[in-house]
Amino acid sequence: MSAGAPWAEALVSALIVLGGSFALIGSWALVRLPSLMERLHGPTKASTLGLGALLVASVAYFQLIEGKWTTHELLVSVFLFVTAPISANLIAKVHLHRLRLGEASEAVGPAGTQPPPAPGVEWATHQAPHEGSAGDLQGD
């Protein structure tokens, strides 16, 4: 590591510590929160601000200490923001399915079971897309 200005190194270090702290708090949330749906909130946090701070630290390091601009971090954050909600959504959907099937290992969380969207309507997870429904792709 080439030596940079002390304030630049302090800035990069502070960002790395901030990012690491949020990743740690997100992991701690997995341990201490009561049930699956609550635990889902921990990792979404670690992957947004925790990783965001680490990526800003990476940009700051290359710019202030190595004297180069890097843009790869921007791409990492874009891909992360696109994919993180999808994995959380899939885990939530599996949870809803297992609750409905009444699997013994699947505990109902403190929020209870989810309410139906409206009288006579189901959540999409419990109803396969069919002709004319919102989940039906055009032209398939």
Added chain:
Amino acid sequence: MNRLLPHPGLSVLLVAMWMVMVNDLTFGTLFLGLVFGIAVPLFTAPWCPGRPNVRFVPGAAYVGLVVWDIIIANFQVAAIILFKPTRNLRPAWLNIPLNLTTPEAITVLAGTISLTPGTVSADVSACGKFLLVHALHAPDPASEIAKAKARYEARLLRIFA
């Protein structure tokens, strides 16, 4: 024009992402980026027949707002995780009625809700008019629903007009 560039927004995005990935601002990389930006939408057009109408200036403002909200909400949720005992935690399912109609807009809203810590979108109703969201701490679910609708959905209605 429409035949050569079926998705102009996607073309611009692909060129920008190519430049960011190569991390090098020269004519050669720009040219190769343009080749991908034109060829990829052209060859995938049969699978995406619709073209969502997106307004870019309010869209960029929306991204800024969401990033700001993510930073604020991260600190709030960190405080909940570290200091709030489980017996005081009030997790709740939120049933958000949607005014948005296009799949793209609903997807962006669901993604926004999942990314802001403290809320995860779990499902959409079969009729496409409701969004199921799990909140980590919502003592007053009605006000959380009103907040998500006023802060995010109202803006998305303008962006995907």
